[in-house]
Amino acid sequence: MKDERSSFPARLKTNAVAVEALLETLLGPAVGTGEIARPANLLGAMRHGVLNGGKRLRPFLVAESTALLGGDAEAALRTGAALECIHCYSLVHDDLPAMDDDDMRRGKPTVHVAFDEATAILAGDSLLTFAFDIVAAPETALSDRQKTTLVLALARAAGHGGMAGGQALDLAAEKSAPDEAGIVLLQSMKTGALIRFACEAGAIIADAPAEDRRRLRAFGDKIGLAFQLADDLLDLTADAAIVGKATGKDAARGKGTLVSLHGQPWAERRLESLVAEAEGLLEPYGPRSAILAETARFIANRRN
Template sequence: MTVDAADQLAADAGRFEAMLETLLAPEPLEEELARPDRLVEAMRYAALGGGKRLRPGLMIAAARLFGRDDEGVLVAAAALECIHCYSLVHDDLPAMDDDDLRRGRPTVHRAFDEATAILAGDALLTLAFDLVADPRVHADAGLRLAASRDLARAAGIGGMAGGQMLDLAAEHSSLGEAEIRLLQSMKTGALIRYAARTGARLAGASSQDIERLTRFGEVIGLAFQLADDLLDVEGDAAALGKAAGKDAAAGKATLVALKGAEWTRAELSRLVGEAETLLAPYGARAAELAGLARFVAVRDR
């Protein structure tokens, strides 16, 4: 059995985005005093402006592997995507990567202004932890607390934010393979790892299965970053929806720059093989996740 990962991601994205649309409604929730129109507009621009939806799609697929596919998983996936979208808003700022284009549109600070972009990112980050606490995510408050803690660690100093700091510090520096892998496992891989791990956990998977899906997420995270770096070198800006060639121009440390494109393609193939081996015990039930692994490695945007 084969599954078209792009089609499955699109199908799940439709359900997921309907949930996200509701969660980013302009009406204030209980204990909120008001939701300023411009801030909501900027948050919606950042979070509802398209994208691959890989992270929520991976969480949804991991939960579905173990038999759960309800709105609580969509809420948890929305929390994760809010973190991802906040990071893009802040990464695009002039003080960081200074990008003008994201997903084929002006970046948030260009479409609005820098102050609004900062606040929109702050609000998306904060909203994520509100969503993880939602009882729909899981009836067990202890499990929701663990999911919240894991999300903080994946997104924070020892995860995505820390990885971005390492990335900024590495510009025009010579890093070895181990250093680049660590940087990328934090900046990009930590949230992807969280998606697979938490999807399995929310669905009541065994500890052995959770660890297997955790490793699957790590493999997918590295493959995603390698494919992204390859696209930055070889991709077309119009297809990517963002500027190409910026990593090389900024002197950023990547495995493509260190090892070359041929090595990168071979490593992507190896990672897909490892992902498929990890999924082998689940047989045909894991076809969706296997398709996702292949999609990540060979995508063109």
């Protein structure tokens, strides 16, 4: 009989609970070595932006890609927490009036609404910086070489050549709609870069051969595209109360998406194709990759 604890939903939930608990501890009031103080209001805003539930999909991908290759689970958990800090910083900043101007996130007021705009900016800045603190800290039991490799890969995924650059392209798209190639580029940066890192990180943590890192990075590319395509479908079809944030905003702003270019049936077929391509990349790992393959299907079929 199959152990229910090994099922995809159970593993996703277990990982989310572990990530939440670690972030709760890391974002506690205790002042760290080398720090001077942790201002209560700023820390409260950081916690509001991070400790708000969610599937913790990106840390889950770090954990599962690490497990696939036999890497250290605790190092994966800490790397996943660092990645989640960067993801949440991006949401805090994206929600600001100067960017996407959203009032709700995961069913709660966004940070700039719950606090104020200046505090939200500082909370995002602090979460971005703290992510690299978590990776570099002595508690992350990796070699200096592995930590340097992770920091470099994470910086390039998050910065002007990755996620932040994608957000810049997204803002520009409100004024001048990109063509299909431009949309794919934008999405591969804004959404795909952190998902790609999450998968690649497992190979770094496991100190795996270059071929594994290349293969998991390619897997991350496929599921990153699938994630954004599913997101665009949700923006078109889902209820805001279910998604936990405003929907229909892309259409209202005149933003081009692959769904608006090709239609819903095409998008659904493309999602099936991306999942098949992702599963094909995992074939050399056999049954060990079952959870990652199910994650790809979950990403394509999610409803929030």
